[in-house]
Amino acid sequence: MKKYSLAIEPPQFKWRELEIDKIEIGYGLQLTDVDGDGRTDIVLADKKTIQWYQNPGWEKHVIAKDLTQRDNVCITARDINGDGKCEIAVGGQWNFGETVKDGAVFYLIPPADRTKPWSPVELHHEPSIHRMHWIKGPSGQFTLVVKPLRGRGNVNDQGKGLLMLEYTKPENPRDKWTTDVVSDFLHQSHNFHPVNWDDDPEEELIAAAREGVWHFDRQKDEWKARQLTDKFAGEIRDGRLPNGKRFIVAIEPMHGNSSSVYVEPDNGNGLWRQLTILDDQLKDGHALACADYLGVGYDQIVVGWRAMRPSGTPGIKLFTPLDKEGREWRETKISGSELAVEDIKAADLNGDGRPDIVAAARQTKNLKIFFNQP
Numbered sequence: 074m075k076k077y078s079l080a081i082e083p084p085q086f087k088w089r090e091l092e093i094d095k096i097e098i099g100y101g102l103q104l105t106d107v108d109g110d111g112r113t114d115i116v117l118a119d120k121k122t123i124q125w126y127q128n129p130g131w132e133k134h135v136i137a138k139d140l141t142q143r144d145n146v147c148i149t150a151r152d153i154n155g156d157g158k159c160e161i162a163v164g165g166q167w168n169f170g171e172t173v174k175d176g177a178v179f180y181l182i183p184p185a186d187r188t189k190p191w192s193p194v195e196l197h198h199e200p201s202i203h204r205m206h207w208i209k210g211p212s213g214q215f216t217l218v219v220k221p222l223r224g225r226g227n228v229n230d231q232g233k234g235l236l237m238l239e240y241t242k243p244e245n246p247r248d249k250w251t252t253d254v255v256s257d258f259l260h261q262s263h264n265f266h267p268v269n270w271d272d273d274p275e276e277e278l279i280a281a282a283r284e285g286v287w288h289f290d291r292q293k294d295e296w297k298a299r300q301l302t303d304k305f306a307g308e309i310r311d312g313r314l315p316n317g318k319r320f321i322v323a324i325e326p327m328h329g330n331s332s333s334v335y336v337e338p339d340n341g342n343g344l345w346r347q348l349t350i351l352d353d354q355l356k357d358g359h360a361l362a363c364a365d366y367l368g369v370g371y372d373q374i375v376v377g378w379r380a381m382r383p384s385g386t387p388g389i390k391l392f393t394p395l396d397k398e399g400r401e402w403r404e405t406k407i408s409g410s411e412l413a414v415e416d417i418k419a420a421d422l423n424g425d426g427r428p429d430i431v432a433a434a435r436q437t438k439n440l441k442i443f444f445n446q447p
Contacts, residue, residue, distance in 0.1 A: 078397060079315060079394075079397065083367055083395070084367050086407070087446040088430070088443040088445060088446055089443070089446055090442070092440070093115075093126060093442060095439055097121070099433025099434055100118045100144065100146050101118040101204075103149060104419070105150045105159040106159060107125045107159055108127065108187050108188075112128035115431055117148070118163055119145065121145065123140070123181070126440075134188040135190075136188075136189070140179055144167040146203055149206050149217070153214075153215035153242075160181075161181045162178065162179065162180050162181070162205055163178075164202040164203065164204075172200045172223045172225060173226060176198045178198045178240075179196065180193070180246050197238075197240075199236050199238065200225050201223045203221055203263070209267075210275050211273070215242075218240075219238050219240065220237045221235040221236065222235070223235055223261060224236070230261045233257075234257045234258040234260060235256075235257075235259055235262055237262075237289075240252050255278070258284075259284055259287065261282060262280055263282075263327045264281050264308045265281065268288075281308060281327075283305050284300070285302040286345075287301060288300075301344065301345045302323065302335055303344060304323070306325050306326065306327070307324050307329055309322070310363045310374075311363065312371075314336070314371055315394055318336050318398075321334070321345065322334050322335075322351070324359070328357050330354060331352070331355065332358060334350075348398070348399050349401075349402065351404075352392075352404070355378040356380040356383050357383065359378055359379045364428040374402075377389045377414030377432060379413040379415060380436075386410050387410060387414060387434075388414075389406075389408040408443070412437050413434045414433075414434055423444065427447075428445060
């Protein structure tokens with residue numbers, strides 16, 4: 074019998090599955106309001122198309138296709154000007170091992186009718202563009218941060234560090250965008266994530282890489298780097314434990330088998346302390362999403378793996394802390410072989426106040442919503 078140190082045993086997660094499309098790969102997901110109707114829509118970067126699915130009926134609108142000869146690989150969508158409608162940037166020309174020329178970055182200009190094709194504006198790119206985010210700056214303005222997987226000219230991930238760049242959008246997006254360097258020393262960095270851990274309004278970044286997990290904070294006119302962990306990590310997200318302490322969760326190594334939870338040391342200095350390993354039997358771990366799915370006042374962790382290399386059975390699990398310190402966690406299966414996760418995002422899609430889960434899948438080629446049930 075499991076013993077709980079929380080005052081109330083956490084409820085179980087219950088869900089209703091809805092498959093809304095058959096897709097090619099589903100490289101990147103974003104959950105945001107595209108058309109300004111106050112509902113959260115689903116935005117997807119698929120193999121050769123960029124599309125969004127209109128809440129509540131999930132009608133599919135393809136807004137860009139064949140931007141590059143090779144695949145799309147990432148997308149970011151967020152309302153950056155306060156009009157209630159998102160702006161979209163995408164990355165493409167994906168080539169996993171190439172580090173000299175391949176890659177692409179586009180800003181998409183929306184038409185009046187956002188269900189129609191958007192106009193792409195090609196921006197400067199580094200090789201092996203892999204992930205991107207809109208982030209809020211010091212005066213409330215948003216910039217675009219774009220991160221490659223590898224450094225320019227790298228062979229076996231040896232050589233120059235990858236160049237993570239911050240793009241500033243001009244008033245006319247067809248004009249030249251300026252760029253500033255966020256980081257230039259990481260190698261083989263798979264994913265990163267915006268956070269806001271301090272008292273200022275601007276957002277920071279946490280990035281997972283061969284050198285571990287790093288925190289990047291903009292201080293005046295430059296970015297300061299702080300190392301949080303030293304194990305090779307591929308995915309990274311953050312959340313809050315029942316005791317209120319902040320945690321980070323990482324999949325280790327890139328495309329790895331292990332999902333670890335860390336907390337900041339009590340004195341605030343040095344590497345973060347590993348609390349626990351949630352699961353060390355993942356096959357090709359590829360996605361994380363932290364939210365309070367259960368409505369208990371602290372976060373739970375969704376872990377997804379795609380089982381492509383090494384091959385096996387894919388899946389999605391929810392992990393719930395059972396004590397205030399986050400030493401014990403309950404495991405709940407959400408999905409198995411029917412969905413091979415490429416990306417996962419969480420947001421309230423139906424306005425009931427509970428975060429739902431959206432997952433895009435590669436080998437199984439499907440896009441699913443897991444509606445959070447009371």
